[in-house]
Amino acid sequence: ILNVEQSPQSLHVQEGDSTNFTCSFPSSNFYALHWYRWETAKSPEALFVMTLNGDEKKKGRISATLNTKEGYSYLYIKGSQPEDSATYLCALYGQNFVFGPGTRLSVLP
Amino acid sequence: DAGVTQSPTHLIKTRGQQVTLRCSPKSGHDTVSWYQQALGQGPQFIFQYYEEEERQRGNFPDRFSGHQFPNYSSELNVNALLLGDSALYLCASSETVATNEKLFFGSGTQLSVL
Numbered sequence: 481i482l483n484v485e486q487s488p489q490s491l492h493v494q495e496g497d498s499t500n501f502t503c504s505f506p507s508s509n510f511y512a513l514h515w516y517r518w519e520t521a522k523s524p525e526a527l528f529v530m531t532l533n534g535d536e537k538k539k540g541r542i543s544a545t546l547n548t549k550e551g552y553s554y555l556y557i558k559g560s561q562p563e564d565s566a567t568y569l570c571a572l573y574g575q576n577f578v579f580g581p582g583t584r585l586s587v588l589p
Numbered sequence: 590d591a592g593v594t595q596s597p598t599h600l601i602k603t604r605g606q607q608v609t610l611r612c613s614p615k616s617g618h619d620t621v622s623w624y625q626q627a628l629g630q631g632p633q634f635i636f637q638y639y640e641e642e643e644r645q646r647g648n649f650p651d652r653f654s655g656h657q658f659p660n661y662s663s664e665l666n667v668n669a670l671l672l673g674d675s676a677l678y679l680c681a682s683s684e685t686v687a688t689n690e691k692l693f694f695g696s697g698t699q700l701s702v703l
Binding site for chain 2: 522
């Protein structure tokens with residue numbers, strides 16, 4: 481059974497700061513790793529889908545890396561904006577989707 | 590193009606009752622999965638439906654059952670409700686069951702069991 485951990489649980493940054501958070505997992509026994517952004521009062525939205533042989537993914541100011549050997553994925557946000565405030569979920573797809581508990585990001589103007 | 594829609598948005602039930610939650614997938618999607626999200630946790634996989642059959646199931650008791658209709662919409666049924674079933678129930682759809690297909694989520698049904 482996959483176990484997905486995310487850290488930190490929450491963080492507050494100032495507008496313009498760059499930040500990153502971690503998704504960690506004990507083994508690479510999965511097919512794909514997904515990142516989702518979940519804004520308050522909205523639905524989770526997919527950011528990236530990363531396969532085991534995938535490279536870094538980038539979408540605007542947000543990028544993600546995957547290191548299956550060391551068992552982690554990083555999500556980076558460059559120049560955080562208030563609209564980046566959300567919970568960021570990591571999910572691994574093995575037999576089915578296993579989600580981490582999320583990192584709650586608050587960007588202060 | 591409507592995304593994933595869920596109904597109702599909120600529901601209050603008492604212990605022992607039964608509940609049915611509904612989900613319509615995004616247009617063009619044939620795979621629907623259900624998740625339970627308790628406070629402070631990530632969504633937990635309940636089951637996945639494809640071609641009107643349950644394809645995968647998470648670690649949930651038989652009180653949780655589902656159905657997928659020919660139009661790909663889906664229902665989640667929970668019998669003999671417990672206080673611990675209080676949670677946000679999310680429905681997600683995808684184009685196929687492939688592992689690299691991203692999920693599209695609905696806004697969820699907030700279930701409160703008193």
